[in-house]
Amino acid sequence: MAWNEPGNSGNDRDPWGSNNKGGRNSGSKDQGPPDLDEALKNLMGKLGLGGGKGGKGGSGSNAGGSLPAKGVGFVVGLLLVVWFIAGFYTVKEAERGVIQRFGAYHSEVTSGLHWRPALIDTVTNIDVNNVSTMQTTGFMLTEDENVVRVELGVQYRIVDPRAYMFNVENPESSLSQITDSALRYVIGHNTMDNILTVGREEVRQQTWEIVDRLIERYNVGLSVIDVTFQSARPPEEVRDAFDDAIRAQEDEERFIREAEAYAREIEPTARGRVRRMQQEAQAYKEQTVLRAQGEVARFNELLPQYQAAPEVTRQRIFLETLERIYANNAKIFIDTEGNNNLMYLPLDQILQNNGRATTPAPMLPTGQNSVSPNTQQRSSTDTNGRTATRTSSRGSN
Structure with a gap:
């Protein structure tokens, strides 16, 4: 049967836990919600934190409403538990944690689960494996007083978290200014033809060396992984003329390569011909010397015969x-x-x-024998x- 069912002869029960039998509301037909102040006092009394009723907590030294030592210890213990749990933190695999104690640098931690005293130490996670890219572009003046538009890309990553956080205010902005300054210095010491044609790799290497040297001097905490010389273009007003110059330079290089290939093809043939001519000359020399020596020997053998019979020898030679x-x-x-x-x-x-x-x-003729x-x-x-x-x-x- 419901608590407020009609026809219950006044024996309805209080849904808030009060019973009309023997209670202070016995015989009263007016019922309402419980008193919140009283319910709060009962709860405080059960916790031993004082209150109007609730047994022993309602008299003696707590009559004035002050918190007992047991309640204070409980609150302090609860706060300590919350503070201890809040001190746990995690550093990812590719990160390093920089610990600051009261705002000052304290130490660094590697990846994993760590604990630090909350509200005393703060931890900043720095990604040291991620490679970032930065672009530098602009019109720059060359050594021969020409204007060229240059684009340069820089890939970098963080290698020193402490220097990255505390040595400079904005490391990325500092790196951008360093790169722009180094690139303008290198472009200013090269001619425009060299920048647009064969000197691109040289410009890239020189810029990289200057950027590394300046980063090390300022101790920014960054390391340059690669420098990419993306493009170098003259102003649009003179672009056609420079395109013709570039094509002429390419034709010159092509002709030089063709000439070198032709030289490599002709040189062995010429060397072989020279060697053959030398061998033929040497053979002709030896042949002539041997023939002369043979004729000298023949005349030396003929001389005694001529001296012995001059007329016969002369006739035989004539024949x-x-x-x-x-x-x-x-x-x-x-x-x-x-x-x-x-x-x-x-x-x-x-x-x-x-x-x-x-x-x-x-x-x-007939009749002649000789x-x-x-x-x-x-x-x-x-x-x-x-x-x-x-x-x-x-x-x-």
């Missing part, structure tokens, strides 16, 4: 000479004194018709460039 002459001539004309007829011997045609491979012996010393030899050249020998015979006196 051998004629033999060599006739062997080298393709046409022979024979002329005899006192006779108007001229004998012509076409040896080349005779050899072709007969198919002979050797040169025949010279033909002599050529006498009185025979005159005359050589001539025909229209084909061949040598013809004309022999004329004189009678003996």
